[in-house]
Amino acid sequence: MAAPPPTDAKAASPAKDPKLGVPKAEKAELQAGGGSAAEAQKARTVESLNSTLSTYLKTLYEEVEKKYKLGSKQGLAEWLADEQQAPAVDAEILKDGSFSHFANYFTSGTGNAMKPAEAVDGSWPISNYFISSSHNTYLTGNQLASAASVDAYKNVLKRGCRCVEVDVWDGEPPSDSESSSDEEAQKTSGSGVKEKVKKEKKSLRKRLELRFGRKASPPPKETPKAASPPPPAAEQRIAPWRSNSSSRAEPRVLHGYTLTKEMSFREVCQTIRDYAFASSNLPLIVSLEVHTSPAQQEIMVELMKEYWRGMLVDLPLDPSEASEQIKLPTLKDLENKILVKVKRVSHKPIAAAAKPATLQAPAQLTPQQTNESAQSEISSDSEDAGVAPEKPPAPKPKVIDALSKLGVYFGGYHYKGLDVPEANIPTHVFSLSEKTLMEVHETSPAALFKHNKNFFMRAYPKGLRVTSSNLNPAIFWRQGVQIVALNWQRWDGGMMQNEAMFAGTAGWVLKPEGYRGASSGTLPKDAIEHHNLDLSIEFLAGQDIPLPPEEDDPKDFKPYIKVELHVEKPEEGEAEAIPGGGASNKGDYKKKTRTAKTTNPDFGREIVEFKGVKRVTEELTFVRFKVMDDERISDDLAAWACFRLDRLQPGIRMLHLYDSNGVVSKGVLLVRIKKTVSKA
The missing domain is CATH 3.20.20.190 (Phosphatidylinositol (PI) phosphodiesterase)
Structure with a gap:
């Protein structure tokens, strides 16, 4: 056993x-689960920016303005297309390309790291x-x-x-007396x-x-039989x-x-x-x-x-x-x-x-x-x-x-x-x-x-x-x-991936084309195209990071970010025994940042990179971010976010966090994401 x-x-x-x-x-x-939580737009907005985030946004704006000239319609369109890979309609919120509108782009939820879900084809x-x-x-x-x-x-x-x-x-x-005759009949019948x-x-x-x-x-x-509880209200x-x-x-x-x-x-x-x-x-x-x-x-x-x-x-x-x-x-x-x-x-x-x-x-x-x-x-x-x-x-x-x-x-x-x-x-x-x-x-x-x-x-x-x-x-x-x-x-990796798969949807997600009944693929490895992935995440700063359950003093909070990739294992495509029997829901690739301080941490533009990751299928690969509290014995989970790779948007982004109990929080990370998916 x-x-x-x-x-x-x-x-x-x-x-x-x-x-x-x-x-x-x-x-x-x-609460996370893949439904309405991801669509609660109010919870995805940022009411105000702390000084650290404001400073970094100003620096990023100057870098982008220097390269693209956001004051011009053409420059704005090029930045959205090249770095953000965002729809042209986003230019409406950026308006004249000034810093105030640039900042509003991120605080309004438009600059969210999560790509909106497409309407399901029923x-x-x-x-x-x-x-x-x-x-x-x-x-x-x-x-x-x-x-x-x-x-x-x-x-x-x-x-x-x-x-x-x-x-x-x-x-x-309902009572012993009412059921005794049935029980007696059952005993005498010999069934027992x-x-x-x-x-x-x-x-x-x-x-x-x-x-x-x-x-x-x-x-x-x-x-x-216990005493009956008080009767509920009429309605x-x-x-x-x-x-x-x-x-x-x-x-x-x-x-x-x-x-x-x-x-x-x-x-x-x-x-x-x-x-x-x-x-x-x-x-x-x-x-x-x-x-x-x-x-x-x-x-x-x-x-x-x-x-x-x-x-x-x-x-x-x-x-x-x-x-x-x-x-x-x-x-x-x-x-x-x-x-x-x-x-x-x-x-x-x-x-x-x-x-x-x-x-x-x-x-x-x-x-x-x-x-x-x-x-x-x-x-x-x-x-x-x-x-x-x-x-x-x-x-x-x-x-x-x-x-x-x-x-x-x-x-x-x-x-x-x-x-x-x-x-x-x-x-x-x-x-x-x-x-x-x-x-x-x-x-x-x-x-x-x-x-x-x-x-x-x-x-x-x-x-x-x-x-x-x-x-x-x-x-x-x-x-x-x-x-x-x-x-x-x-709240573990399994439920976090479930949130990523169904975020903002109505709970039914159409399978990738090669997985549907009309396809001719015979195994996952030939039913869907596999790619190589280069992923880079630059962490600038955070704001209002929720504390872990056992922590009550922000001054004692020492956050760091752990990034995990959940990618298809080679054994999955080759019909071999999957290590651990697939029991673990931990990521296949893991990296983390240095430790920062307080609920408004400065990560100093530290970059976490994954290069040449193989066997990537964007619709079935997941990227998980965990904000951990650096402790002597066991590090506690403070907050998290998880994305299906095809819905993790590149560019300068606000990454909104759930707390450790899966509830939408005010916590955000300012990040810059570079994602390159190429043919294997």
């Missing part, structure tokens, strides 16, 4: 982990896009002991996420499934508590479920076999209804992980149809198409629609004993593995992985027809290979953990790339990432995977 990554092994608890942030619904649109079938996606959306912290909250859904939807995940389990009966699961769950919980040193209250099913109240069986339990949402807390599926449905299109009119995918009984699945269907009425796609757009030949619609066809991803019903006979379905099926634990099992493949998507209890778990409930039919364009299938019949069903989707995907990349690279040009695939973090760390999404985007699910509550 593989050991967990070092960063996860050292983590103690969410309270002591500065990279974990409880999602907040208030002003979530100013004419392609939906498998031709990358989709901003969340993993275990309901969790507010780590994967083992955090709470579930509807605020987590509000948060990611307001930030531009277009694929959310919901793990659904059987709800608690509930009791068996209870014991396994209890045993695993004990092991989790021993492993992580935390005592938590037992899962809801094992506790006396927030959820309408009661309309059914003659109102005494039945309702489904709940939680991370099964862990210490995480729960919430009701009804609350999640209401929140999705209210916020699905808060930041984007492009379709929202709801990825269901179903652990509920058939009776509870009926309630799920009832709730989704009730709350998402008018938005839910529950029938093909063209009802004349045969079920297994339904074609994927275009993106434009699905505006303001909710799409359900759910396991598709298989009408084959159920095997007498549960068998491993994928490359990461649960394994029998040995005594030596007992302590490790708490951190083993704890995944929300059991199509590919799951926690391994001491005894084989009860078979997962079969998805009923009524629920399965809601997966009109996203029918989930167990991954058994890329040459099986279901791999050619236009509306199928395979969900694989990062570990399994790396194995497929090594064994069937051409088949993997061909599949992902036409059909959906979803990648999610392996279960060892118990502290909600993220995989490196760029590796999977470069394999053509459309849905790369990330833990949005953690």
Whole structure:
């Protein structure tokens, strides 16, 4: 059994982990995620310039004026075209080319280092896009002991996420007396499934508590019913479920076999209804992980149809198409629609004993593995992985027809290979953990790339990432995977790259031409042109740099800038094992500046250069800037920015920063960027 990554092994608890942030619904649109945060123009302006920035801008103006004569229309146009590589319309804000208008060009946001996103072309079938996606959306912290909250859904939807995940389990009966007859009937029938699961769950919980040193209250099913909370305000109240069986339990949402807390599926449905299109009119995918009984699945269907009425796609757009030949619609066809991803019903006979379905099926634990099992493949998507209890778990409930039919364009299938019949069903989707995907990349690279040009695939973090760390999404985007699910509550390189990919978009980004279904490329290395890169960043000064979480005195702040390039590795194009299995989201090339002082640092025009970087694809290469606090033991992250290479604009630029919790800050860096991309 593989050991967990070092960063996860050292983590103690969410309270002591500065990279974990409880999602907040208030002003979530100013938090990174790839949606509205990048479009908040007011947050991208600079109200005033400190003396250091003003001095440097004056110096730069004199240099540019001497070379281009900004006072003339021709000189202004030449500077914009040559150095800034900016549209001619920018001349309107520069007006007469005086210094005051030159400074206004940068303070107004026009001189932003981030190139504005182009409007998405919605004419392609939906498998031709990358989709901003969340993993275990309901969790507010780590994967083992955090709470579930509807605020987590509000948060990611307001930030531009277009694929959310919901793990659904059987709800608690209204009272012991009402459920006792059902339990007794179940015991006398000889099934004993509930009791068996209870014991396994209890045993695993004990092991989790021993492993992580935390005592938590037992899962809801094992506790006396708590007093009801005060009723919500009338306008927030959820309408009661309309059914003659109102005494039945309702489904709940939680991370099964862990210490995480729960919430009701009804609350999640209401929140999705209210916020699905808060930041984007492009379709929202709801990825269901179903652990509920058939009776509870009926309630799920009832709730989704009730709350998402008018938005839910529950029938093909063209009802004349045969079920297994339904074609994927275009993106434009699905505006303001909710799409359900759910396991598709298989009408084959159920095997007498549960068998491993994928490359990461649960394994029998040995005594030596007992302590490790708490951190083993704890995944929300059991199509590919799951926690391994001491005894084989009860078979997962079969998805009923009524629920399965809601997966009109996203029918989930167990991954058994890329040459099986279901791999050619236009509306199928395979969900694989990062570990399994790396194995497929090594064994069937051409088949993997061909599949992902036409059909959906979803990648999610392996279960060892118990502290909600993220995989490196760029590796999977470069394999053509459309849905790369990330833990949005953690601020690491994975989420920073996600911001760069989707910044200022509506959460769906058209793939590079060679990655689309109409292209003839057989592997990423020949599907898209690769280039060589020379990149130079001159750092002049900074202003209003946010302090790291544990720092409160600007005089003690010693910032330096670390620049990282995330570039395709040679192994990615050659179908070889990727170093580290793609687990790390750190940059492939790293350089840093000298250390400066205070929140208004002077970097003295220091230049950081990357020369002759190979295998660069501009749409799938990322440049990350991290402002670090120089400490004796461990340097803390104070602020950051991340760019897709094709959207990092050259010239004199204001580089706007997010703070360490991913919130737009007033912090800026004045930089001068030179970028040369040439044929390999």
